[in-house]
Amino acid sequence: MTETRTILEAIEVTRTFDVSRPWLQRTLAGEGRRVLRAVDAVSFAVTLGRTLSLVGESGCGKSTVGRLAVGLYAPSGGEIRFEGQNLSAARAQPALRRRTNMIFQDPYASLNPRWRVSDIVAEPIRAFRLLKGRDVQDRVGQLLTQVGLSPRDGEKYPHEFSGGQRQRVSIARALSSEPEFLVCDEPTSALDVSVQAQILNLMRDLQERMQITYLFISHNLAVVRHMSNLLGVMYLGRIVEYGPGESIFGNPRHPYTRLLLDAIPDIGMAGGTNSRARAPIGGEVPSPISPPSGCTFHPRCPLANARCRAEVPRHTLDGDVLAACHAVEEGRGA
Amino acid sequence: MSAIARWLDSDVAYSFRRSPVALMAALVLAIILAGAVLAPWIAPHNPLDLASLNLMDSRIPPVWDAEGQRSFPLGTDDQGRDILSGIMYGVRISLVIGVASVIFAIVAGIAVGLLAGYAGGVLDAVLMRVADIQLTFPAILIALLVDGVVTAALPQEMHERLKTQVLIFSIGISFWPQFARTVRGSTLVERGREYVMAARVIGLSSGRIMLTHILPNVLGPVFVIGTLTLGLAILSEATLSFLGVGLPPSSPSVGTLIRIGNDFLFSGEWWMTIFPGLTLVLLVLSINLLGDWLRDALNPKLR
Amino acid sequence: MNVLDVENLTVEFPTRRGVLRALDHVSFSIAPGEVLGVVGESGAGKSLTGAAIIGLLEPPGRIGGGQVLLQGHRIDDLPYEKMRRIRGKQIGAIFQDPLTTLNPLYSVGRQLIETMQTHLPLSNADARLRAVRWLEDVGIPAAKQRIDAYPHEFSGGMRQRVVIALALCAEPRLVIADEPTTALDVSIQAQVIALLRRLTQERGLSVMLITHDMGVIAEAADRIAVMYAGRVVEIGGVAEVVRHPSHPYTVGLMGSIPVLDARVERLRQIEGAMPRLNAMPPGCPFNPRCPRTFDRCRDERPELMPARQTAAACWLYA
Numbered sequence: 001m002t003e004t005r006t007i008l009e010a011i012e013v014t015r016t017f018d019v020s021r022p023w024l025q026r027t028l029a030g031e032g033r034r035v036l037r038a039v040d041a042v043s044f045a046v047t048l049g050r051t052l053s054l055v056g057e058s059g060c061g062k063s064t065v066g067r068l069a070v071g072l073y074a075p076s077g078g079e080i081r082f083e084g085q086n087l088s089a090a091r092a093q094p095a096l097r098r099r100t101n102m103i104f105q106d107p108y109a110s111l112n113p114r115w116r117v118s119d120i121v122a123e124p125i126r127a128f129r130l131l132k133g134r135d136v137q138d139r140v141g142q143l144l145t146q147v148g149l150s151p152r153d154g155e156k157y158p159h160e161f162s163g164g165q166r167q168r169v170s171i172a173r174a175l176s177s178e179p180e181f182l183v184c185d186e187p188t189s190a191l192d193v194s195v196q197a198q199i200l201n202l203m204r205d206l207q208e209r210m211q212i213t214y215l216f217i218s219h220n221l222a223v224v225r226h227m228s229n230l231l232g233v234m235y236l237g238r239i240v241e242y243g244p245g246e247s248i249f250g251n252p253r254h255p256y257t258r259l260l261l262d263a264i265p266d267i268g269m270a271g272g273t274n275s276r277a278r279a280p281i282g283g284e285v286p287s288p289i290s291p292p293s294g295c296t297f298h299p300r301c302p303l304a305n306a307r308c309r310a311e312v313p314r315h316t317l318d319g320d321v322l323a324a325c326h327a328v329e330e331g332r333g334a
Numbered sequence: 335m336s337a338i339a340r341w342l343d344s345d346v347a348y349s350f351r352r353s354p355v356a357l358m359a360a361l362v363l364a365i366i367l368a369g370a371v372l373a374p375w376i377a378p379h380n381p382l383d384l385a386s387l388n389l390m391d392s393r394i395p396p397v398w399d400a401e402g403q404r405s406f407p408l409g410t411d412d413q414g415r416d417i418l419s420g421i422m423y424g425v426r427i428s429l430v431i432g433v434a435s436v437i438f439a440i441v442a443g444i445a446v447g448l449l450a451g452y453a454g455g456v457l458d459a460v461l462m463r464v465a466d467i468q469l470t471f472p473a474i475l476i477a478l479l480v481d482g483v484v485t486a487a488l489p490q491e492m493h494e495r496l497k498t499q500v501l502i503f504s505i506g507i508s509f510w511p512q513f514a515r516t517v518r519g520s521t522l523v524e525r526g527r528e529y530v531m532a533a534r535v536i537g538l539s540s541g542r543i544m545l546t547h548i549l550p551n552v553l554g555p556v557f558v559i560g561t562l563t564l565g566l567a568i569l570s571e572a573t574l575s576f577l578g579v580g581l582p583p584s585s586p587s588v589g590t591l592i593r594i595g596n597d598f599l600f601s602g603e604w605w606m607t608i609f610p611g612l613t614l615v616l617l618v619l620s621i622n623l624l625g626d627w628l629r630d631a632l633n634p635k636l637r
Numbered sequence: 638m639n640v641l642d643v644e645n646l647t648v649e650f651p652t653r654r655g656v657l658r659a660l661d662h663v664s665f666s667i668a669p670g671e672v673l674g675v676v677g678e679s680g681a682g683k684s685l686t687g688a689a690i691i692g693l694l695e696p697p698g699r700i701g702g703g704q705v706l707l708q709g710h711r712i713d714d715l716p717y718e719k720m721r722r723i724r725g726k727q728i729g730a731i732f733q734d735p736l737t738t739l740n741p742l743y744s745v746g747r748q749l750i751e752t753m754q755t756h757l758p759l760s761n762a763d764a765r766l767r768a769v770r771w772l773e774d775v776g777i778p779a780a781k782q783r784i785d786a787y788p789h790e791f792s793g794g795m796r797q798r799v800v801i802a803l804a805l806c807a808e809p810r811l812v813i814a815d816e817p818t819t820a821l822d823v824s825i826q827a828q829v830i831a832l833l834r835r836l837t838q839e840r841g842l843s844v845m846l847i848t849h850d851m852g853v854i855a856e857a858a859d860r861i862a863v864m865y866a867g868r869v870v871e872i873g874g875v876a877e878v879v880r881h882p883s884h885p886y887t888v889g890l891m892g893s894i895p896v897l898d899a900r901v902e903r904l905r906q907i908e909g910a911m912p913r914l915n916a917m918p919p920g921c922p923f924n925p926r927c928p929r930t931f932d933r934c935r936d937e938r939p940e941l942m943p944a945r946q947t948a949a950a951c952w953l954y955a
Contacts (some may be wrong), residue, residue, distance in 0.1 A: 057822040070535045091537065102535045110528035114550040124536045162910040163679075170532075177536060192678035192849060197893035197904035204903070219823065226895040226904065249897065263827040265852030267879050267894055284792050284825060348653060 005048040007083065007181050007213050008069060014077035015039040015064055019289065036289050038064040040237035041078065046230075048180065049207070051214040053228035053245070055221055057260075057285055060234040062217045066185045069215055070102050082181075098128045101174040105186035107166035111158040117144075117169050118154030124177035143172040147202060164195035171202065181213045188223060200226060221264055225249055233257045236288055236296040243321030253323040255301050295326065303327040349631040359623035366617050370429055373422035378405060381420045382585065388414050393598075396605050409605040411594060417605060420591055421613050427587040428617075431501055432568035438506030439567075440560055443513020448544050448552075450514065451521025462518065465511035476508035477570050481579055501580060505570045509563050516559055520552035554632055561625035565618040572614055588614050638709055639666040640811050640843040641690070645703035646713075648682075648689050648867075650914075652697075657914040659685055661867045662703065664941070667811065672837065672844040674858030674875065676851060676890075680911055682867040683847045687813045689713075690845070691728055692720040708810065726756040729804030731833075733816035735796035738803065739788040745772070745799045746784035749806055756807035771802040775832060794825035798832065805836060812837060815847045830857050851894055855879055863887050866911055866922035873947025883944035884951045885927045921952065929953060 020026055020033040039061045046052045054062040067073045068080060071091045080087040083096065090096040101124065104110035111120055121140045125131055131139055141151030147168040158166055167187065174182055184203070188196040200223065206212055218224050224231060224245070231248050233241040233256065241254040252258045283300040286292055295313050298304040307326050315322040316329045326332075341347055350356050369376070380386060391414035397407045408417040446465070450458040468476060481504040485493050493500060524530060525548065533543050568588075574580035575589030576596075583590055588610050595607025648660035660682045667673045675683045688694050690705050692715070705713040712723060724730065732738050740748060749768040753759055759767065765784075772780035775798040777791075788796055797817065804812055814833065818826040834857050837844050846858055854861055854875070861878040863871040863886070871884040882888045892905030909926045912918055918925050924934040933952045944954035 057824060067531075072531060072534060094537065097537045100535070102532065104528035104532065106528055110532060112529040112547055112551070123533070127536050127538055164910055173532065193851065194678065194890055194893045194907040195910065197895075197906040198908075200895070201903055201906055220895075221823075222895040222897050225897055225900055246900075260823060261897065263824045264897060265827065265830065265850065265856040266897055267851050267855040267891065284794050285822065 006045050007048050008046045008215070009081045010042055010044050010065070010069070010078070011081070012041045012043055012078035013039060013065075013068060013075045013080055014041055015061075015068055015073055016076045034289055037237050037291070038288065039068065042232075042234075042237070042239050043078075044230075044232055044239065044242065046181070046213055046215055048213055049211040050229045051207070051216050051227050052230040052232065053216040053218060053224040054232045054234055054239075055218055055224045055260075056234035057219060059236070059285055059288055061237040061288075062219075062234050063185055065234075066102070066183045066215060066217045069183050070100050071097075094128055098124075098130075098177045099179050100181045100183070101177055101179040103167075103170050103174050103182060103184045103187045106190055107163045107170060108158075108190075110170050111166055111173075113158055115157070116154065117156055117158065117161075120158070120169060121154065121172045121176050124173060128177055130177070139176070140172075143176050144169075146175065146206075147172045148198075162195075163191050164198055167191060167195075167199050168202070171199075171206075175206070175210075180211070181215070183215045183217070185217045186219065187216075189218065189220065196223070203227070221261060222266075233260070236285065236291050238296065238324065239315075239322075240297065240325065241321060241323045242315070243319075247319060247321050251319075251321075253318055253321055253328045254297075254325050255303050255327065256297050259300075295324070301327075303332055346631050350627070353627055353631075355623055356627040359620040359627070362616055363620040363624065366425060366613065366620070367429075369422045370425040373419070373426055377416075377419040377422045378407070379416040379419040381415045381423055390414065393603055395603070408609045409603075411591075411606045412598065412603075417591075417609050420586060421588065421610050424586055424588040424591050424610060425613065425617065427498075427581065427585060428568050428571055428589065428614075431498065431505065431571045431587065432564050434502045435505035435567045435571075436509065436560055436564050438502060439509035439563065440513050440556060442506065442510040444517050444549070444552075444556065446510065446514040447517025448521055448548060451518040452525055452540060452544050452548065458518070461514070465514050468508075469511050473508040473566065474570055474573055477504045477574060478577075478579065480504040480507050481574065485579075497581060501571060501574065505567050505574075508570065509567065512559055512563065513556060516555050517552050520555060521548055524548045524551050558625060558629040558632060561628055562622060565621040565625065568614070568618055568621070588617075639706075640669050640671075640708060641667040641845070642706040642709075643686070643690065643703070644706070646686070646689060646705060647700065647702035648685055648694065648698055649701035650698050652915075654915065656701075658701070658917075659698065659867050659914055660689065662940075663864075663867070663869055664703075665862050665869060665872055667843045667845060669810075669843055670838075670841045671860065672834075672846055672858045674854035674861045675845060675847045675864060676849065676854050676861060677864035678849060678890075678911060680866075680913075681864040683849075683864050684815050685867075686864070687730075687815050687845060687847050691724050691730055691813060692717070693724075722756075725752060725807050725809070727809050727811065729807065729809040729812040731797075731800055731804045731812065731814040731817045733819050735793065735800045735820075736788065738800045739796065741788055744785045744787055745791070749784075749799075749803060752803055753806050767806070771806050772799070774836065775799070775802045776828075794821055794828065797821060797825075797829050801829070801833060801836065805840070805842070808840075809842070811843045811845065813845045813847070816849070817846075818853055819848065819850065826853070833857065851879070851891070863890070866917065867914070868922065868950060869941065870923065870951070871944075871947055871949040872941065877946040881946055883947050883954065884923075884949040885929050885953070886923050887949075889926075889928075921950070 015038050017036045017038055018033060019036045042065060044052060054065055056062050064073065068075055071087055074088065082090040118137065118140045121143055122136050125136055125139060140154055144151050144153055149165065149168055188199050191199060207214065216227050228245045231243065231245040232239040233254065235256050241248060241257045248257060252261055292299050294310045295308045298308040313324045313326045315324045318328060391410050392412050394406050394410040395402050396409045397404055406416045410416055446461050450461040481500060484500050484504065530543060530547055533547055571580060571587060572589030572592065575587050576593045581587050581590055583594060591610035592607050595610060598606050644664050646660055646663040647658060650657045650659055663686055665673065675686065677683045689700055700713055704711055707727060746768050749771060750764040753764050753767060769780050769784055772784060777783055777795060777798060791799060817833065818829050821829060830853055846854065848854055858875050860873065861875050862869050863878065865886050871878060871882065871887045878887060879891060882891055889905060889907035893907065895904055907926055912922060920936050921934045921939055924930045939950045939952050941948045941950045942954050944951060
């Protein structure tokens with residue numbers, strides 16, 4: 001893999017949602033519009049054949065980034081570029097739109113319950129007119145085999161499958177438009193661990209065989225570590241740490257990343273011996289509607305000082321990792 | 335497995351076999367339907383054929399009465415028409431109008447509901463406020479109003495020719511909001527589901543997503559409400575005919591028969607109105623009981 | 638004497654296609670002060686076990702055999718009213734979603750006070766004082782002011798803390814916690830587990846901790862029971878089961894968990910999926926997926942038997 005072509009690039013992307021109450025109630029209560037800043041000036045780049053993971057707790061904006069990346073939402077600010085073109089321009093061309101697809105979290109909601117599996121998998125093929133007639137069914141059988149199902153499974157309806165099998169159908173559908181870039185939004189968090197292992201292994205096999213690029217979104221750090229080359233840690237709509245997975249897991253810079261790593265229960269801790277020091281993070285994630293001033297992590301941060309409360313930290317390079325933290329920048333981190 | 339065998343094995347079929355109420359209702363409905371559908375072949379007389387009427391046969395009581403005649407099992411009316419045959423033909427007309435107006439209400443309701451639920455925003459607000467306003471009036475009032483307006487707007491000979499269609503339109507219009515609201519609610523839920531997002535990611539048009547993805551998934555409740563509304567629609571038609579704004583006596587529905595008979599109720603000729611009335615009650619009751627059963631059978635929470 | 642003994646517990650669901658056996662001869666016990674982790678994948682029967690013990694099986698589910706002993710006394714055959722008094726007084730329950738446990742119409746203080754007064758002889762003033770102390774104990778800041786707040790005024794993590802207080806305030810001997818952290822974020826999960834661990838240790842309570850999260854179990858439990866297809870397939874000390882599992886299913890389960898400390902190329906995976914209740918294979922229910930199946934596994938059902946450092950239901954150790 002000598003080629004390092006950028007497939008998707010996000011430049012200072014912001015996305016806000018209007019969460020105000022309906023006009024009449026708002027007027028009667030005398031309150032203004034309320035805006036939720038789900039994604040705040042996020043930048044990243046995904047290169048061909050690699051995996052970028054976004055990790056964070058609920059409400060950090062990672063799923064919104066995923067939807068922005070496939071054009072389900074339009075950015076409120078900044079720009080997303082796909083193959084060097086503005087994303088909305090790229091998505092207007094079927095030939096480019098075909099090259100992106102998405103895998104979802106809930107294997108029960110992501111397949112239309114009234115459709116046969118073969119029609120579900122064939123939908124992108126038909127939508128992009130990639131094949132016709134008998135060839136469609138042959139291709140569907142081939143795709144089902146590729147994800148570890150049998151071509152005969154195409155006759156069945158989604159409810160006849162287990163969660164793991166449905167997620168395989170979901171992957172087959174995503175692959176059927178022959179994409180290069182897949183956005184995976186928590187693809188295994190609804191699955192049991194042994195099934196999760198099947199799906200993660202399958203996704204990595206497919207990546208090796210077909211050079212697929214993943215934008216992988218998860219709250220599970222261990223899964224993220226297993227899957228990714230590049231990692232972005234998100235907190236309240238911002239990427240607070242960004243860099244190669246090995247560097248971040250080996251030496252986390254941002255206090256939030258560190259606390260997150262410390263907080264994960266791990267089977268290595270069994271029996272009390274050999275346990276990593278585990279210090280629960282105090283406090284909870286604040287509401288993204290009225291985020292704290294300055295660095296949004298400061299109320300929970302052990303290193304916070306006056307500057308952190310007043311000033312939004314910029315990303316600074318430390319080795320091969322970008323971190324948005326005053327303490328890291330000033331060298332107070334260690 | 336064939337489709338029929340699969341259906342017989344399904345949970346819905348099982349629940350049907352296990353429900354005595356549903357079985358009884360289905361039996362009663364089947365008898366009434368058979369009588370209505372086969373009326374031209376099995377009815378003793380043809381009440382629409384004016385030439386066969388004989389005033390000598392008028393006001394004959396049912397057959398078990400001392401003055402009854404075997405050729406008129408349920409007696410005759412003041413024109414000498416056979417009551418049983420009148421009911422059989424009347425149910426035909428009532429059913430056609432009921433079913434057609436419910437289909438009209440379903441089609442209109444689905445269209446409005448899908449559009450409002452999928453598009454959201456101002457369109458949704460406007461359509462749903464219209465539905466809300468209409469729901470504050472009794473359906474029969476709306477049907478009366480629409481019937482009156484349309485009849486007045488059409489030229490005389492045209493509205494006589496189109497009386498059935500006008501009736502279907504007026505009754506259908508009075509029931510669309512229930513369907514629109516239900517479909518809109520389901521559409522809002524389905525629109526947020528990930529399979530709809532998957533279709534949007536590959537760039538399908540909104541129309542195609544609504545028709546191929548959302549529509550099949552919102553039909554379940556529509557069938558249930560449709561069944562229950564059918565009972566109401568048949569009653570609406572009967573009420574309108576009873577009030578005299580429905581079908582003319584020349585093509586009498588069950589409601590018309592009840593109205594005609596009503597004039598003779600106090601002069602002792604009770605059979606003219608009681609038998610059509612009883613038929614109407616049985617028809618609507620069995621449809622409603624089946625609708626109730628269907629609602630429970632399709633509700634996974636009660637299974 | 639054990640706080641809880643479950644012996645050959647069998648739970649059945651009559652359906653129109655015959656009786657399905659959802660729990661099949663489940664046996665385990667919990668000693669005083671012990672935390673028993675019950676793990677398994679969805680459908681393995683772990684939540685059902687908890688529900689059967691506290692007498693909250695959803696109809697048409699029913700106990701089809703075996704017995705449940707609480708401190709030596711049978712509780713599985715008690716009438717509903719008696720069982721209701723035991724729940725709360727002797728067994729506390731914590732469920733996954735705090736919102737289903739808390740009544741949205743009453744303040745958290747009122748719910749705590751009512752629970753305590755139902756089971757303990759306390760005056761109104763004493764009960765209120767204790768309620769404040771409980772809220773402080775589970776880490777609710779400004780407990781005195783927040784005691785009259787309603788559940789919706791608390792965040793998810795705080796609500797689960799209130800639920801813990803509610804489960805413990807009548808001073809039960811046993812706490813059954815069913816996926817208590819699953820609905821919470823990672824950072825909150827750690828707080829809640831640490832809290833549960835501290836409170837039960839301080840009071841010498843026994844805990845049955847039901848979860849699918851091996852990390853949570855590894856951290857909080859003393860012993861582990863691994864469930865598969867309605868049976869306990871392995872039971873033993875937490876370190877032994879996690880590090881030296883005997884049953885091929887447990888071996889596969891442990892290997893399939895991605896860990897933070899090392900990035901492996903491939904996770905170990907168990908092929909296939911757990912059998913459905915209506916399609917249970919004869920013999921050992923794991924035999925169709927097991928890499929070490931032999932003839933006996935396909936014909937005979939194994940009971941728990943000593944296997945290296947744990948007990949496993951597997952013919953490899955016969």
